[in-house]
Structures are given as C-alpha cells and as structure tokens.
Amino acid sequence: MEESLIEDAEIQNKLEVAPALISVHPSQKSVVVAVGSDLRVFDLLENCPVTLVDESDGPSRKDSIRAIRYxxxxxxxxxxxxxKLVKIWSAESWHCLNTICSEKRVSAVAISRDDSYVCYADKFGVVWVVELDGIMEGKVLPSKKGAQLLSHYCSIITSLEFSPNGQYILSADRDFKIRVTVFPKKPLEGAHEIQSFCLGHTEFITCTAFVSSPELSQGYLMSGSGDSTVRLWDIKSGSLLDTCEVSILAGHGESNESESLAQVTVTDICTIPNYAFAAVAIQSFQGIFLLSCDLAAHTLSITKVIKIPGESFIPTSISVSASTRLLWMVSGASNLPGSNHPGFSRVRVISCIESSSILEDEHIPGGTKLLEQLQGKVPIEESVMSAAAEAVRAAMSSLLMKKQYSEEKREFRKRTRNDKKATQ
Amino acid sequence: MDSETKQTTFSKSTGLPRKRFYRARAHSNPLSDSHFPIPTSPAHVDFSLHFPKFVEAENKISKKVEFADIGCGFGGLLISLATLFPDTLMIGMELRDKVTEYVKERILALRRTSSDGQYENISVVRTNSMKYIPNYFEKGQLSKMFFLFPDPHFKEKNHRRRVISTHLLDEYAYVLRAGGIIYTITDVEELGEWMKACLEKHPMFESLTQEELDSDPVVELLCSATEEGQKVARNGGQTFRAVFRRIAYVS
Incomplete structure (x- = not known):
C-alpha cells in the first residue's frame, strides 16, 4: 500500500513537468518560446525582444503553457x-486580443485558415470553437466561452490541425486514432459529419502535420506516435499510405548503446507548405530526422539524420519558417523536480534544406540578443539538460501511455468489490 | 475452463449455459482504460472466427456485419434477430467480460443444438463501444444499431457516461449508412427523454413515422426479446422508445 502511495506521488510530480515549446512566424517575423507559464517573444524584423501587453479581462497565467501556434x-x-486559458494575441502588436476560459486544461489549439475561428481541445477529449468576429480590427474582445464542436470519448487530444484548404479539422488522440471531421459552415452548431478515421498507429499519437506540393494542394497528413513510427495518410478515405519506422535509426544514432529495439516516441513533426519534406524530433535523440515524402508514389523515407554534437540537446519542440526554411528547435522543461529554476530552454537553429548545417549561436537570426530573450539569462548546465529530457519523457509517457497492471495488481485493486468479497 | 467444470455450467436439459455461473456486476465503467485487445482498424478484425459458416476461399468472409447491438447484455435480442434475418451478419458488443463469455457460450450452444444451421449469423465481442466503434466498422457499414435498456446514469456528472449523446451520435452516424436505423429503448423516463432529445437535435437523424414503426418487425422485439425488456414487462413497467433513421447530410 505504501509503495503505491509513493508511486502515485511520483506520478503527480511528473505530471507537472511540461516541455518547452517553440513556434516561428510563417515568414519569420518573430519567434516564440513557451517555458512553463512564461511566453517569450522575439521580434526578428526589429531585432528586439517583445513585451506582451495583456489588457483583456481574464486572469493572467499561472500554470504551464501546453500549446502555442501562429x-x-x-x-x-x-x-x-x-x-485553462486560451489567449489570442495579435502577432503584430503582441496585445492580447481575447482570453477564453476553458472548463478543463487545454491540450491543443488551432486557428482556422481564414483566421475566423479558433479551436481548442481539452483533456477530456472535447474540441471547442470560438468565433473571432471582428478580432482583426485589433481591439480587445470581451472574454468568451467556447461552443462544443466535437468530442473524442474521454481521450486526451494531443493535436489539432486544419487541412490546407480548411475543409476538414483533424484531431488526434491518445487512443491511437485521428478523426477527420468536415469543418462546417456554422461551426458553433457542432461538427457532426465525420469524413474518416485514420487508424493504424499502435500507441498514442503525439503530432500531426500536412505535406503538400503545388500539384497536390490538398496534401497528405503525416502523424507521429509513441509506436516509433511516422505515418502518411490520405485523409479523405482514412487510408494508411506508408509507415516509416524511426526506432531502429534512433538506436543507431546512440552509437554504442544497444537500445535499438526499444520503442521511441516521435515528439514533433514540422513541414513546409508546398515542399515534400518534414523534420522529425524523436524522444531521447540528440538531433533531427529529415524525411522526404514522395506524394505521387505515396512513400516516406528518411533522407538525413542530423546529429547535434556537443551538449546534450534533445529537441522538445520544433518549428520551421516557410520563407527562410530555417528549422528552429528548443530543448527544455519547466517544473523540474529537484531544481530551483522555474524552467529553462535552449534554442538551436538548423538550416536544413540546402546545407543542413547547425548554426552557431552568433549566426542565428537575432544572435545573442535573441537567445537572451528566449533562453533567459540563466546559464544552462549540461546535467540539467539531460535531466530535463528524461523528465519530459517520463511526464509524457505517464500522461499518454496506458498504464499496464499485472494480473495480481488488478486483482488486488478489486479486493474491496462486493462480488469479490462474497467469493472469499 | 476444463471439461469437467464446463459440463456443470451447462444446463442438462437444454444444453445452454446456465446464467448463474456468469454473474456479473450490473455496471461497468466506460471511462476507464481498457485492458482487452482492441483491433487497430476494421481491417484487423477477423470476423471469420466469429462467423465460420460464412467463410469463403482464402479465409475471407462473404459478407460484412450489418447489425450491431451495443451493450447486448445476455444476448436475447441477437438470438431473436438471428432467425428473423438469417442472411444478415450481426454482432453484439458488451463491456462486461463474464456477460460476453455467457453470450458466446450461449450462441455456440444454440449453433450445436439447432437442427438447420441457425444462429451462424450472430456473434459477440467484448469491447467498449463508446471508445472503439470506429475500430470495428467502416464508414456506412451498418444498417441497424440497437441501444436497448442502457445504463441510465442518473447523476448529472455521470451524464457523459451515457451511451447516447450528441457527440457519440456523430460516430454512430459515421458507421451507419444513409437510411440505416437506430433503435433505442429504456424503462427510465428521464433517459428516454434524453435519448429522444439527442436524436431530435442531431442533424443526421430523423424520426420514423408511426406507419413505419408499425410495419417494422424489429420494433416489437425491442421489448419482448431482451432479458431487460421481459423483466420490465413482468413488473408491468413502462418503456420509452426512440427509433430514428440516419439521413443523408451535407454540412
């Protein structure tokens, strides 16, 4: 009994660890890093840090940010x-335009292609929608409540995505499935028409992204999962086009370690519109996989594995700018057990298309000024970085993986049930 | 189960399994993580094991399942439907493992004792249909779905455990073809109103007319065929029915 208490306490502790997130503006006007409750923005056009202005009528942030995007x-x-707050910011003035109060913790967000709706998913599997009527005038809107759009039955939604033409909304969950729903003309009345389910993953799904080409603007969907695969889908039919194993290669990357058989989790995927390419971050791997996608032959293949030498840099989140094709990566976490820091982050940049070289800190757009803003001024110790990577891994698996109990343990848990008592 | 205990759990006179060896709790938590195997996708479900008499060359099954009884309980409805629609494959879905085991044995026993190859078209799976319906059926595969005497979940905080809700109807509408019919019945007035309201509100369902209800031979089975329905009738209780059609829809 005592043992299980300790276990529970451990789980409680781990749950609070949140990975650092990064998002770069589509044309690289600015870049944002979220660590814990801290949102750090750097303006790349003006080459200066940005101070956020939040005058919307809602409480300010306390707990970890779990989802950011442009x-x-x-x-x-x-x-x-x-x-439980969804904050909508102007990406130009960095004023908070609207604060939406959610009933539950929020796990994923998406903005419709025409900037008229924002959708967010809570930890109970419900996707909510809010109309952004008049938000483009840049004035602060009164706090709103979302309307229910759709629901995955009590399953944590890990990723929300609009299809490139805005016709569908995709929601991926920890129960291995991706639901493709027609985004209706009147979203506030709910999205009832399911186009397909993409089924094939054998573990929780962590991330999704669309690949498209000028010939194929509708695009195909890529998804990453805890089953160490990246999969390619046709969302119209829900059919699985190709599966790309990343576990074996991640093992090779670790060189002398014999971990090649262990399952690894794909933590993040990012793609560039009209470019059949994707960058993939993998848990406990110090670097990035580059995948190419043959949209005509429906195949995925690994074209390059970029290792990051030196410090133990394991990306927790990645983002790519469509205009410059620079891949921005962050490694970090908040609320680390046994650490005094509220959280830390380390930012690296790879020029991944032409030369695939890792940029030195001084060559990053924005230079050291940017790093000071996004990383904070605390020096980052090597040991903290590797501890953070492990903490993020543990937090993610305890959040998303199904708990496996042995037969004895399950029987033990049933011991107080009336029907069990009677048989004894 | 070894052969000795197996013999005693079956009735000597009818050859059917005896219910008292399959006692189970009345309720099961649909929200908890499932620890039974779940097919990755409909293509991964091996229905040839469920319907061996319908297997053709290369272990392929000649038909697809068309009826699903969600929360089939002890399987009374399936057994009545089996002879009414002998050429239609149908499956019961039940979350409680012992109850599923009972239905499985009951169907196998009926197949054994039936003289003219009846009951080959029904089977049962243990699953949580609130979570995994799309793992079993393709889009538009089903023509009938049954929700008979579901758990009422009176408390408001437990309403999300109800098997009929606006969000779950989206999934049922996905597996039902246009024209397919959803049958619901309960002896709890509050739940009956809830289910009716959910279906009326949903843009992909429309109510059947009285004439259509009268001419549908399945409708009267909702009460008479199931163990729960018989119990309600014995006690002289009221039932509340909602039968709706899945309509073609463009959002």
Missing amino acids: GASGKLFVSAGDD
Missing part, C-alpha cells in the same frame, strides 16, 4: 495550457 496568415498567435 495562424496560417501570420496575423494571429494563440497560446493555451494547464491554466
């Missing part, structure tokens, strides 16, 4: 997380 047009930015 709208496709680059005009809006949205952040959300464990404090």
